[in-house]
Amino acid sequence: MKKPISSFSAAVETTCPYCGVGCGMTVQTREAGLEGMSEIKVSGSRRHPANYGKLCVKGAAAGETIGFDGRMLHPQIDGRIVGWETALSDVANNFKRIIEEHGPDAVAFYVSGQFLTEDYYVANKLIKGFIGTANIDTNSRLCMASAVAGYKRAFGADTVPCSYEDLEQADLITLVGSNAAWAHPIVYQRIAAAKKARPTMKIVVIDPRRTATCDLADLHLPIRPGCDAALFNGLLAYLSNNEAIDQDYIARHTEGFEAALETAQLGQGDLQQLARDCDVEVDALQTWLDWATQTPKMVTLYSQGVNQSTSGVDKSNAIINCHLATGRIGKVGAGPFSITGQPNAMGGREVGGLANQLAAHMDFNRPEDIERVERFWQAPNMARQNGLKAVDMFQAVADGRIKAIWIMNTNPVASMPDADAVKRALQACDYVVVQDCMQHTDTTAVAKVLLPAATWGETDGAVTNSDRTISIQRRFMAGPENTRPDWWILSQVAERMGWGAAFNYRSAVDIFREHARLSGFENDGARDFDISAFSNITEAEYQQFEPVQWPVNAKAPQGTPRMFTDGRFYTPSGKAQLIAIEPRGPQNRESLETPYVFNTGRVRDQWHTMTRTAKTPKLMAHKDEPYLVMHPDDAQAVGVASGELVLAQNDLGRYVGRVEISDGQRKGDVFAPIHWTSQHASEARVDALIPANVDPISGQPELKHARVSLKPFGAKWYGFILTREPLKMAALQGCHWVKVTGQQFVRYEISGCQSIENAQAWAKQVLAPKEQGSDWLEYGDDGQQRYRAAVLENNRMQSVVFIEPGHDMPSRNWLGSLFADLALDDAQRRSVLAGRASGVKDPGKMICSCFGVGLNTIVEAIRSQELHSVEAIGKALKAGTNCGSCVPELTEILAVELASELSGTEG
Incomplete structure (x- = not known):
């Protein structure tokens, strides 16, 4: 018998897990009977100085991503589930063995700008102060x-x-x-x-x-x-x-x-x-x-x-x-x-999370800093020189200098340049540990040991945003039973390596307090980062922590909104340095074989490699497939039209994306989004095409600039599948596929270069019902090479497939809506293989994710209600009135419609 649905819990103030803006959130939870957590209500914190109550669509949908589906639920070694004691001892013993045999520089940590500051601090202290190497770097190397x-x-x-x-x-x-x-x-x-x-x-x-x-x-x-x-x-x-x-x-x-x-x-x-x-x-x-x-x-x-x-x-x-x-x-x-890319890239910099930094904004190029940190930590094996930066680190894995690497909360097989080389390096590495909240990523696939980490909402810790504001991410729910905070996992391994006394932390506040003390240790204004005001912070004070901009110390107890107001800098002379700059172009040069500039970047509703954001249909609706933006002249030269598939390739890799044509794209340049991985598409890992060229000073890769050739993908057929259960797509050889999360279904966009008959046979084999009592609806037209089929159980939609020679097929919106129905009525059943129902309007491509407003709905409202401003659209449809992320697209749609109206044509 289920318990009655409870009321919402008291509000918890926390911080968004996404970008470096660092928005404050107010979260409430409600449980429902045996199902456990049934609802998370997220709103913008009105008192947080980053956002004053506003949230973007990713932040507003964060409560929809906290389900345990896809989570890593147990420690694992070689694919076997083990207990925490076995896993922790295995990591400690193997790191100790490799250090004894090959020295401390034979091991490395690769961590994440999504780490909380306390996690970052413990990782940095362990490897630099106790293991004795600075071979720790972070995916912040890739952005900041x-x-x-x-x-x-x-x-x-x-x-x-x-x-x-x-x-x-x-x-x-x-x-x-x-x-x-x-x-x-x-x-x-x-x-x-x-x-x-x-x-x-x-x-x-x-x-x-x-x-x-x-x-x-x-x-x-x-x-x-x-x-x-x-x-x-x-x-x-x-x-x-x-x-x-x-x-x-x-x-x-x-x-x-x-x-x-x-x-x-x-x-x-x-x-x-x-x-x-x-x-x-x-x-x-x-x-x-x-x-x-x-x-x-x-x-x-x-x-x-x-x-x-x-x-x-x-x-x-x-x-x-x-x-x-x-x-x-x-x-x-x-x-x-x-402006920072990640939620805690700056917090990582504060604790020295990069290979060429020491904690509290100290550096290896100053011997007095090394000695100071060594004394503060009472470190027995203090590192004394810079470690390997990210690209060099994975090259060292490839050539065998690094024999053990511990990767935490990041996905380098998808996000590093020359990503396939990184994958090969990790596959050949002696000992790879991956600590993550998700079971299946491109990087967990190449690990020997997997450690399940707690994630946003399940643990406490500090983050620092782009303007130096420190906030707290607070625990508001329990995670899966066997997950643990990252700092706890690191501390437990440290204890098993013999350094338990230095890592005897009971909670995040213990670590934050030590971090604050180090920031003020022998500082006296010589270093910019100083939060010594929190050196004695209590658990209760930590729980009530209000956002504040560092420095926060005796001279600035309320924080510091603006730096360098007195014209004093942190150079030896106290004066800022102007640097003589001789401009240099991108390292990747044009060639006859690769004439196009390949640029990469983010889309509005996705985050990094989509492990969180791809879990909610709301965030998959705006840009649901990998794509390639091309100038009209380039599309004509390559021979592709809008909506078709194009293949970008070079000596390193391949990328397949849906063509988008825009005169806002420079001729000779193309743009592709960074987010899709092997978990969500067959050939859409953009960083597999990016050479590992880096800035000689920072070591940051040139991720925005590669060279590629372009040609039509050459698909002989296109199709889509909607199904309640995920499919194993590897069996469809020679097929390009993209996986999209829907409401109570998974959608696959598919296309292939092999015969359409092979695709039809595969679809029948995979989707046809295996048990009695299911209805198998099927339609085939050999002349036009069209194939459509659907499976119903008790008149409830289970799966549907469409395969045709061209890419212009019915909208997936109406078919997707059938998965929410308990049973189809006769009219719906008759219309399934048509892909549309008479009189049902298609909302079109999603524009406003917050309120689910599609392009066709917006255009119809503009025309029928004679709307002449974005504000008017907002009043009529709510589109653009929440986070505002879609306002630029609404503006463009309105401009096109008004121009069509003036010319007397329909856009």
């Missing part, structure tokens, strides 16, 4: 390392100078390599609200693509890929030529200005030449240069388009140079602002 190195070169420390408030107070915001509308939607919405309140505020987007962020922009500069450093060198020269340099600030607070300016003027001093180099219109370039010259309150917001480059550090410093030369730093509404 160049920004870190740029800040350190300029300021002497990895210090983000700005606050989100500066974005609202600036008079000019230049976004560089940032599609904030999709990658950081709440920051984008804050900027949009500020511009609505102050229309004179100027927004400039510098990006090779015309992205959703351009909807807000007064000006878009679609520069040639890789020209960011040249562009900002040109700005520095222009500022000097137009007397916008702050000579007093330069003299009192900086060094290196003359050399930086001289280098900038050598190559980028001429406006016409600069426009040609960057491939932008002279008038548009002139406009931006004039705005930047005349606007003291200027923020430059930059992200992966700058960082993921073989010259990412130089690009970062070219941006910073312009702010230092004008004194536009440490002031309200001004500064160079690198």
